[in-house]
Amino acid sequence: MEKEPLLMLPGPVPMPERVRAAMMRQAINHRGKEFSGVYADCVRILKTAFGTENDLFVISGSGTASMEAAVGNFGRGRKIACLVNGKFGERLYKISQRYGSAIEIGSEWGTPLDLGKLEKALSEGAEMITLVHNETSAGIRNPAEKVGRLARKYDALFVMDGITSIAGDLVKSDAWGVDVAVVGSQKCLAAPAGLSALSVSNRAWERMTEPRPYYLDLAAYRKSASAKLMETPYTPAVPLFLALREACLILEEEGLPARIERHHRMAEAVRAAAKTWGLSLFPRIDSDHAYSNTATAIRLPEGVEDAEFRATIKNMGIEIAGGQDHLKGKIFRIGSMGAVGAPEILATLAAVQYALKKHGYNPKGCGVIAAAEVLG
Numbered sequence: 001m002e003k004e005p006l007l008m009l010p011g012p013v014p015m016p017e018r019v020r021a022a023m024m025r026q027a028i029n030h031r032g033k034e035f036s037g038v039y040a041d042c043v044r045i046l047k048t049a050f051g052t053e054n055d056l057f058v059i060s061g062s063g064t065a066s067m068e069a070a071v072g073n074f075g076r077g078r079k080i081a082c083l084v085n086g087k088f089g090e091r092l093y094k095i096s097q098r099y100g101s102a103i104e105i106g107s108e109w110g111t112p113l114d115l116g117k118l119e120k121a122l123s124e125g126a127e128m129i130t131l132v133h134n135e136t137s138a139g140i141r142n143p144a145e146k147v148g149r150l151a152r153k154y155d156a157l158f159v160m161d162g163i164t165s166i167a168g169d170l171v172k173s174d175a176w177g178v179d180v181a182v183v184g185s186q187k188c189l190a191a192p193a194g195l196s197a198l199s200v201s202n203r204a205w206e207r208m209t210e211p212r213p214y215y216l217d218l219a220a221y222r223k224s225a226s227a228k229l230m231e232t233p234y235t236p237a238v239p240l241f242l243a244l245r246e247a248c249l250i251l252e253e254e255g256l257p258a259r260i261e262r263h264h265r266m267a268e269a270v271r272a273a274a275k276t277w278g279l280s281l282f283p284r285i286d287s288d289h290a291y292s293n294t295a296t297a298i299r300l301p302e303g304v305e306d307a308e309f310r311a312t313i314k315n316m317g318i319e320i321a322g323g324q325d326h327l328k329g330k331i332f333r334i335g336s337m338g339a340v341g342a343p344e345i346l347a348t349l350a351a352v353q354y355a356l357k358k359h360g361y362n363p364k365g366c367g368v369i370a371a372a373e374v375l376g
């Protein structure tokens with residue numbers, strides 16, 4: 001029997017049937033009333049998930065496109081302090097190097113950021129900060145609110161990658177002083193890959209830098225969005241917008257607080273399983289940093305070979321992620337984003353528990369039951 005694999009990755013994630021169906025239709029004119037309504041619905045609902053009343057745009061391009069739009073429109077020539085404790089913080093640092101004068105404030109992947117060093121960089125003239133709120137590569141949630149306070153204290157712009165936190169974890173962009181926040185479609189929104197969205201504060205608009213990018217010129221996005229019929233400057237990925245609108249409506253129906261609570265419980269269930277197996281979570285957290293509520297990174301036990309371990313799980317129809325870059329073979333990651341609930345989590349944990357045993361690690365206890373106790 002041909003069966004779709006269950007993607008328990010930190011994105012892309014399974015899409016509800018309604019989201020898939022929304023894409024399957026005849027083309028529509030992106031300069032017409034219907035598209036304008038689709039775009040407006042996405043913006044309205046995403047603003048709630050971002051916790052913002054600022055302008056918000058949907059970009060035809062994955063999360064990285066919006067990360068680049070943020071730095072490219074507001075950071076050219078600027079001194080940019082980049083907080084790095086994982087792959088995506090590093091990506092924002094690399095983007096910042098292309099546009100401005102980037103200062104890396106790095107910690108080992110999955111370990112706490114040094115906000116003292118950030119404050120020093122700000123006192124020495126850094127004008128922009130980049131932060132990944134939920135560092136998916138290491139399963140750690142970084143202290144966005146504290147970083148926002150420092151940004152305000154030193155009057156710096158604050159760019160926050162919320163790609164895997166927005167719509168799955170609590171984000172309060174305006175209250176935290178985030179000037180530009182970014183989300184990706186294929187993560188907690190459970191929409192198809194290929195779109196991202198970003199919000200822009202008035203402070204950021206007042207500090208646009210020149211020359212601006214062409215395709216990702218946010219002034220052009222603003223002009224098109226404020227036209228009588230809301231639109232995008234260039235032809236958007238219309239089928240993806242249709243699907244994103246449906247995903248946003250589902251979010252609205254569930255309600256943001258309930259959705260966040262569901263994500264928290266699923267991640268807690270995965271953490272309970274890891275603990276019961278006797279495995280350690282990868283990140284080192286402190287009072288400012290927390291375990292991610294959307295992607296759990298677990299240390300692979302000594303002797304278990306990553307590729308074989310995950311192949312066994314894949315043979316059972318479930319895909320989980322390995323580590324990236326230097327963490328390859330050292331950790332595995334289970335995504336708990338989007339439309340998934342107890343059935344998917346419990347099936348995944350049962351497959352992982354089996355694969356651990358098969359590949360040489362004897363779990364100390366039954367993680368599936370521990371997870372069920374959290375979910376039940």
Ligand SMILES: Cc1ncc(COP(=O)(O)O)c(C=O)c1O
Nearest residue numbers: 062063064088134136163164184
């Ligand atoms: C935190 C974070 N930032 C950025 C990205 C990059 O997004 P994309 O692959 O959609 O360009 C990802 C993707 O996994 C991510 O998890």
